[in-house]
Amino acid sequence: MIDVARLAGVSQQTVSRVVNGHNNVGPDVRERVERAITQLRYNRNSAARALATNRSMNLGVLSYSLPVHGSTMVLFGVAEEARRNGYATSLVSISDVDSDGIRAAVDTLLGDSVDGIVVLAPMSAAAPVLNGLDVDVPIVRFEQGAPASSHAVTMDDGHGARLATRHLLDLGHETVWHVAGPRGWMASDARRAGWLAELAAAQRPVNPEFSTADWTVESGYRAGLLIADDPSITAVLAANDSMALGIMKGLTERGLSVPGDVSVVGFDDMSEARYFQPGLTTIRLDFDGVGRLAVDRLLQLMGSEAGEMIPAIAPELIVRDSTTAPRARG
Structure with a gap:
């Protein structure tokens, strides 16, 4: 980090802010730091960072039915955003959305000492179980069609x-x-x-x-x-x-x-x-955006930041060739 700061002409604190994805860095400075990181092939030492922050640098993901397109794309967004912020991800999948299955999956992730959990189980039966959990790490859920929430990313x-x-x-x-x-x-x-x-x-x-x-x-x-x-x-x-x-x-x-x-x-x-x-x-x-937003909110909650309401992600109509004016069918 010292070498990156020297090459970019900035302080080590500025390099740290860029590496950790903070927004209070100007675009020109960010570009210089990122260019220096590339030139020096700088990689963060996750073990050292974990010691410094008293965190495992690992986020848990609880997912149901990965073969479904939406869940797969959200998972990709979660993994990419976690990696960008220096976190690994631990995935536990469940085949049934019931109280025992969800609690067992959460216990497995807690056993891996995760710092927070993203739940990708947009099922009606999951919500009451998740609401009843009492855990020491923050949880952010992916829910579709649900009202806006501070602990759930929703889509309209x-x-x-x-x-x-x-x-x-x-x-x-x-x-x-x-x-x-x-x-x-x-x-x-x-x-x-x-x-x-x-x-x-x-x-x-x-x-x-x-x-x-x-x-x-x-x-x-x-x-x-x-x-x-x-x-x-x-x-x-x-x-x-x-x-x-x-x-x-x-x-x-x-x-x-x-x-x-x-x-x-x-x-x-x-x-x-x-x-x-x-x-x-x-x-x-925007399923990929859902995953990234879920990680961003989870990191905020892990940092004890106030949980503001997360607006529902808006859909967009894409018109192609499978629709046209009607004609009588014989």
């Missing part, structure tokens, strides 16, 4: 569903059908509620949703075959992009075109969505 999935539904109605569709996510997920509940709210606001008919067992392409495919059998359906909102892909596969297998016969909107804007055939209109959510 309900508003995203309203944006998608409104887009289809504005194209001239009489109503919008919904292929829902599995029960018990906060995202499923919020997206279903947003879809219903927008149809109610527009005074449009509400039809029964297509229920699914999971978030997979196969679930969407099965729904797509049912949609193909009903000529009254011209617009569909899928609860995620994977199911939207399955819906489009089912429709095309039955000789229907997207968007000519049925317009389809997804949710999440996974990286492959633009390469679907046709490119998928969808709702973009």
